[in-house]
Amino acid sequence: MTVTLADVAARARVSPATVSRVLNGNYPVATSTRDRVLRAVDELDYVLNGPASSLAAATSDLVGILVNDIADPFFGIMAGAAQSEIGGPGDGSGRAGGEKLAVVCNTGGSPERELTYLTLLQRQRAAAVVVTGGALEDPDHQAAMAAKLAKLADAGTRIVFCGRPPLPDSDAVAASLAFDNRGGARRLTEHLLELGHRRIGYVAGPLERTTTRHRLEGHREAMRAAGLSGDEESLTVHGPYDRSSGYDATCELLSREGTVTAVLAANDTVALGACAAVRDHGLRIPEDVSVAGFDDLPFSVDAVPALTTVRLPLAEAGARAGRLAMGKEKPPAGGITTIEAELMVRGSTAAPRG
């Protein structure tokens, strides 16, 4: 029924081994032989049996990309960039030569699913895995991750972090690209302080996530440096990285005594919800309340007014992670790189009224 390598060999009048060599291009083969084999492949419409190949070679051409939320462009942009580096340009024939199969796996932010996907990829003998996004800070989960990643690395899977802080005490991860969330949040807060804001509300992300903590820490560093510590608790609200969290948290902040003059959001999506809440309270942005986001997703420039935010080079980071996963690029010294965040000042922030 299905045509095998042996069929191709018979048609091309060579041995199966030769066909294998032609297909993998790892050994020298005479041009005339190669042509004959390739012709047979086309004539028979042969498609390599991946599982058989992976079994024999003890490695597959699968590369996994783990993301927290595939519906969030933050991850989509990174994953897309990584995937295009991994998948290669394709030869336009649709024939699929030595390409890797770059696949993205959506953990939904769940630690269990994160581990499950890693096991599934381990089962498939994946060639590499790119793990994107912040990590959960639960010690048990971190230990489980470290153990799982060590096993993957042992089995020859190359592991790259993208937008995630490095794993302490582990050499399983070939390279870690971390965003400077702390520095970005600090600069953003400094920007508001320079404008004259003193009471700044902070809509933070979910607890126990590195991204959340780093951004919050950067914010508080700047506040403390300005001598404005003390009100942290009453000015911070935690919630998921989504629009309604921004809306609800901002309503909460606006209703508390001692009105805030600015709201910093965990990310741009949250900021959109914050903007909506501010408006629904009959307040103007930025005249009455300044609002800022984080990430600089594509839609942020089209918010009205355009959102002040912190730009992360998501596409560049994703592409680099993809190249690292493919071994096309040498890991940075120590395996760790911090990627700078750039403050983008736009119309949603201004000096407070007073």
Place this chain on the structure above:
Amino acid sequence: MTVTLADVAARARVSPATVSRVLNGNYPVATSTRDRVLRAVDELDYVLNGPASSLAAATSDLVGILVNDIADPFFGIMAGAAQSEIGGPGDGSGRAGGEKLAVVCNTGGSPERELTYLTLLQRQRAAAVVVTGGALEDPDHQAAMAAKLAKLADAGTRIVFCGRPPLPDSDAVAASLAFDNRGGARRLTEHLLELGHRRIGYVAGPLERTTTRHRLEGHREAMRAAGLSGDEESLTVHGPYDRSSGYDATCELLSREGTVTAVLAANDTVALGACAAVRDHGLRIPEDVSVAGFDDLPFSVDAVPALTTVRLPLAEAGARAGRLAMGKEKPPAGGITTIEAELMVRGSTAAPRG
């Protein structure tokens, strides 16, 4: 080095065959034996060798989800919903039992990559494939797709379309879920006509895409029914499904003679660009120019003014496609379902000034 099924069998003092049966749960095994085997699996930290398993069983637990643009929430939402139906809830142990590995593949809208990914999935003996988003209308590519899908189906891969019109004359596709793009665009245009608009600009998607054509056709149907045909060409501009296309095309429309009073965009992202262009021309939305989008992505309600658009139930469609791919749900009669689109009237459309 790596622990195999035989190791587990030895530890559990049973035969490899029994271990296999326990793991796959397809044959009756005595409870006591099963427990012994499972304990050995845990103790040895055994992970099934996917390729070996797939080779022997002639099928894998891989399920592919093809998307045009992973950075676009339109696809992210569908893919995420499909993936959570396919991946199953997980058992919280991270142990990975009989789960499928749902993976999303980003074609970038390129026909070559679409075919390449299908070949790669064929090579992996994927259990199922979900193809999302509109199709390219090039006859050669359609024929190539039909041929490739037929081969996949032959090899036992279940194929489901989600948000894509059915393939004519082909029984390779087990089920097609198509959006009513035509009807949605018609209703949206009728809404503008009822408001009193007569000159309506249309920023269409890329040429030769079913989605583009269907939406455009629906729009023109409504225009024609209102006796407003004739100006089609001068009122339509094509471009990719992105923000800058909406911006540029709208600038173009606004500069042409006989100013439009409304701009319909191919989708919400394009509409965002259109809004920016309108504003940059010193015009107000909706007082001077009405703007509307399509899809009702999450950010659309937060545009200022909120975007009038057409809602597609992306998550529901994706989830259903996932269930169909898993065989959890029976395909509709004839294998084809059209999913309704709902008009969402918001602040970005109003009666024209005149």
Place this chain on the structure above:
DNA sequence: CTGTTAGCGCCTTCAC
């Protein structure tokens, strides 16, 4: 440069 020979690790009849 090319053919031959062994497995890779698991599933699946077939017996018991």
Place this chain on the structure above:
DNA sequence: GTGAAGGCGCTAACAG
């Protein structure tokens, strides 16, 4: 309910 044996399709040493 369980064990034994063959083979899935390919790759990777070896020879030659």
